[in-house]
Amino acid sequence: MVRKEKDPDVEDRTVNEAYDTSGFVRTYFSGTFGLNSIDNEGLDIISNVHYGQGYNNAFWDGDEMTYGDGDGVEFTNFASAIDVVAHELVHGVTQFLANLEYQGQSGALNEHFSDVFGTIIKQKYLKQSITEADWLIGDTVVTEKFPGKAIRSMKSPGTANDFDAQPDHMDNYYTGMADNQGVHINSGIPNKAFYLSCMELGIDDCALIWFNTLKKLWRTVKFNDMMEISVETAQELQKQGGINQVAPKVIEQSFAQVGLTQVMA
Amino acid sequence: MNYKIRIEGGFVGISKEYAGEITMGRKEKDNLKRVLVKKIENTNPKLRDGFVYSIDLWDENFEHRITYDESNLPESVRQWIEKTIAKTD
Numbered sequence: 001m002v003r004k005e006k007d008p009d010v011e012d013r014t015v016n017e018a019y020d021t022s023g024f025v026r027t028y029f030s031g032t033f034g035l036n037s038i039d040n041e042g043l044d045i046i047s048n049v050h051y052g053q054g055y056n057n058a059f060w061d062g063d064e065m066t067y068g069d070g071d072g073v074e075f076t077n078f079a080s081a082i083d084v085v086a087h088e089l090v091h092g093v094t095q096f097l098a099n100l101e102y103q104g105q106s107g108a109l110n111e112h113f114s115d116v117f118g119t120i121i122k123q124k125y126l127k128q129s130i131t132e133a134d135w136l137i138g139d140t141v142v143t144e145k146f147p148g149k150a151i152r153s154m155k156s157p158g159t160a161n162d163f164d165a166q167p168d169h170m171d172n173y174y175t176g177m178a179d180n181q182g183v184h185i186n187s188g189i190p191n192k193a194f195y196l197s198c199m200e201l202g203i204d205d206c207a208l209i210w211f212n213t214l215k216k217l218w219r220t221v222k223f224n225d226m227m228e229i230s231v232e233t234a235q236e237l238q239k240q241g242g243i244n245q246v247a248p249k250v251i252e253q254s255f256a257q258v259g260l261t262q263v264m265a
Numbered sequence: 266m267n268y269k270i271r272i273e274g275g276f277v278g279i280s281k282e283y284a285g286e287i288t289m290g291r292k293e294k295d296n297l298k299r300v301l302v303k304k305i306e307n308t309n310p311k312l313r314d315g316f317v318y319s320i321d322l323w324d325e326n327f328e329h330r331i332t333y334d335e336s337n338l339p340e341s342v343r344q345w346i347e348k349t350i351a352k353t354d
Contacts (some may be wrong), residue, residue, distance in 0.1 A: 052343065052347060053347040053351070054347070054350075054351070056275070056277055057275040057276055057277060057314065057315075057316055058276050058314060059275070059276065059312065059313060059314040059315045059316075059335055060311075060312070060313040060314060061309060061311065061312055061313075061315070061335075061336065062309060062310075062311025062312065063311075075277070078276070084276065087276065087314075088276070088313075088314065091313035091314065095311060095313075102310075102312075102313060110313065114313075138276070138277070151276070151277055151278070161279075163278075163279045178273065178280075179273065179274055179278060180274070184274070184276075184278035185278070
């Protein structure tokens with residue numbers, strides 16, 4: 001253990017960055033939703049840094065987060081990026097709130113919620129408005145030699161880099177087996193719906209809707225289920241007077257724009 | 266010893282493939298083979314954004330293909346991959 005809670009800065013900058021960014025994420029969830037750490041029961045937030053050698057990744061293992069330093073050629077220090085840290089930490093939140101199965105559409109939604117709160121928290125951290133924000137995920141972990149500007153784009157899925165295969169509409173839904181049936185690929189579809197909703201409602205209303213939606217989801221949930229629960233959640237929050245009155249309609253329209261519409265009973 | 270290493274998935278989601286021939290001492294080669302043929306330990310179902318590692322290794326006397334994920338990749342194989350990739354680059 002290099003640095004524990006309330007310890008002062010240490011010499012290793014990466015340790016301090018992981019400590020500070022994780023703390024920012026925890027404070028956001030606590031202050032905004034009253035969530036007590038990742039599991040709402042005060043779970044210790046443990047970050048492992050400098051993992052492996054030139055390791056181009058960050059992951060959540062069910063209990064802790066782990067970050068690589070990057071190869072220094074195309075990628076750099078994953079622990080210093082607020083959106084990456086938030087993304088990984090939210091995998092933990094999702095595990096405890098909905099335990100979404102990590103394959104197919106439920107897996108893509110798992111990735112979606114991590115990107116959603118990664119983006120929200122990045123904008124809060126940088127004190128940006130929705131129009132100032134770049135809506136990119138992982139823009140600070142790529143170097144100038146990387147063929148792209150980021151790992152993913154919430155605003156324009158499929159355009160972040162030369163390898164970015166994310167669709168932004170159900171017409172282009174990935175049906176292959178790679179990446180646990182496209183968990184990092186098809187997440188582009190709900191990601192785009194989230195972006196469109198934010199541009200109409202603002203990020204705080206959307207954060208509230210998405211967080212309350214996540215709490216209602218189940219392990220094998222599909223895109224259409226999530227869309228319907230989002231609209232229901234927006235209706236409930238709107239009746240309570242907590243969000244913009246037009247939110248349910250906006251959410252419905254945003255999902256319709258990416259090819260997800262409500263099935264009439 | 267000929268090798269092909271494919272690393273997929275992860276937060277970044279960009280697949281990388283490395284292939285070539287690597288010279289290994291007899292002891293190092295035997296140790297690696299011994300680990301590779303062992304039964305893979307259970308995977309961690311709670312793992313998110315972990316890499317998947319597919320390894321093909323062959324020479325005149327040995328041919329082996331195996332796939333690990335982040336949670337069951339043996340440390341010695343991880344170190345061998347890192348060393349091999351560094352030589353490939």
